[in-house]
Amino acid sequence: MEKILYFERTEFDSRLATTKHEMAKRGLDILLLSEPPNVNYLTGYDSYTFYTPQMLIVALNRSEPIYVTRLVDRPSAQIFTYLAEENIRGFPDFYVNSTTSSAWAFIADVVKEVGGETARIGVELGGYYYSARTHADLVKALPNAEFLDADLLVNWIRIVKSPAELTLMRQAGRIADAMLTRAVEMAEPGVRECDLAAAVYHQQHSGLPEFGGSYDSSIPYFCVGDRARGPHSAWTDRPLPDSTQINIEVHGNRLRYQVHVSRTICIGKPTPEYTKFAEIQIEGLNAALETVRPGRACSEVFAAFSKVLAKHGIVKTERIGYSQGIGYPPAGSERTVSIREDEQTVLQPGMCLHLMPGLWLDNGTRSVAVTQPLEITQTGYAPLTTTPRVLVVKK
Incomplete structure (x- = not known):
């Protein structure tokens, strides 16, 4: 059986060692991971199976994690992970959507096998795929264990990308550029x-001649006309009018590594007032970019943007950026770093951010979204996309 892995085994070993080091600092014996990006990060696993119970069990006293999934999906784990056969477990199908049997009880039995009956167990309490039922069933099956919140433990490790990961992020950025061009x-x-x-979806999936793309973690956002009052609208089947505004956000995805970028497209000539409004947003974006460098706090980048807006009597309180990397539904952000007023996280080389200081003012009646994804370098930043940071006008 062919193994499909996009990183060297030594890289996976390093990721696991860093995770175990953090577990030991927190006094955890076992870490249970249900979030698909974290499972992918530690094992390479990539298959659309997270709609049913799955769990990666990381134990300090074991050299490899154990991955538990639906039995029919076990072959995917054999292909897309480095794990030994005995460390890939599958539960029978009668557990799937059962009202009488819990797959989490099956998973708890595997936890017991690695010494988890009385262990200190970290779980992702804030994860998208760790439900209240999941937690209740695990606690019931492991009554003598101590459960602790380890949400985002791996996410914070993931924020600094390796050289191999940065290569994929740059490729995802090129796909995002192609998607914008097509739009x-x-x-x-x-x-x-x-x-x-x-058309944008086709470009996203076909990628470029040198490499293909993949599905993203959500949907491309098509905020047209009145729907441009908010940032996360989907499309309709209406024809575009002779004069309208489109705020579009696309997500280039390369082997699960995802890059976001937005542009505002005006069909028909915008008013001078709106053109000036867009110029202010772009000026603020560029000022923020000039501030980006290792050692700077996220709040300093936010302050540079806010200083430009203040000259024009504009205030933005929402965050203007976030970290990104591995992307699975329902979200592409890593749920860690945000660029906002009170964020004291210090920028480090290898971080990847989506700097997205879009403006939605006057209850959304004025909006513009010109953004820039980037990686932090040793001396500043490098853009992950090359589409010009301008208001796009199609007359």
């Missing part, structure tokens, strides 16, 4: 929004 080419009066979305 701009396609956006014309009379084109249905759904056809525009389909």
Whole structure:
């Protein structure tokens, strides 16, 4: 059976060692991971199986994690992980959507096998895939264990990317550029929004001649006309009018590594007032970028952006950026670093951010979204996309 792994085994070993070091600092014997990005990060596993129970069990006293999934999906784990056969377990299908049997009880039995009956166990209490039922069933099956919140333990390790990961992020950025280019080419009066979305999706999945793309962690956002009042709208089947605004966010994805970027497209000539409004947002974005370098706190980047807006009597309180990397549904951010007023996290080389200081003012009646994904370098930053930071106008 062919193994499909995109990183050397030594890189996976280093990631696991760092995770275990953090576990030991927190006094954890076992770490249970249900979040797909964290499972992927530590094992390479990539298959669309997270809609059913799955768990990666990391024990301090074992050299490899144990991955537990639905039995029918065990072959995917054999292909997409380095794990030994005995460390890939599958539960029978009668557990799937059962009202009488819990797959988490099956998983708890594996935890007992590695000494978890009385262990200190870390779990992802804030994870998208760790439900209240999951926790209740695990606690019931392991009554003598001590459960502690270890949410984001691996996420914070993931924020600094290795050289191999940065290569994939740069490739994802190139796919995102191609998606934006396709959107701009396609956006014309009379084109249905759904056809525009389909063209962008095609570009996302086909990627570039040198390498292909993949599905993203959510949807591309198509905020057209009145829907540009908010940042996360989907498309409709309406034709684009002769004059309208499109705030579009696309997500280039390369082997699960994801890069986000947004642009505002104006169909028809914008007013001078709106053009000036867009220029202010872009000026603020560029000022923030000039502040990005290792050793700076996230709050300093936010302050540089806010200083530009203050000159024009504009205030933005929401965050203007976040960390990104491995992307699985439902979100592409790593749920760690944010660029905002009170964020004291210090920027480090290898971090990847989406600097996204879009403006939605006057209850959304004025909006613009020109953004820049980037990686932190030793001396500053390098853009992950090269699409010009300008308001796109199609007359």
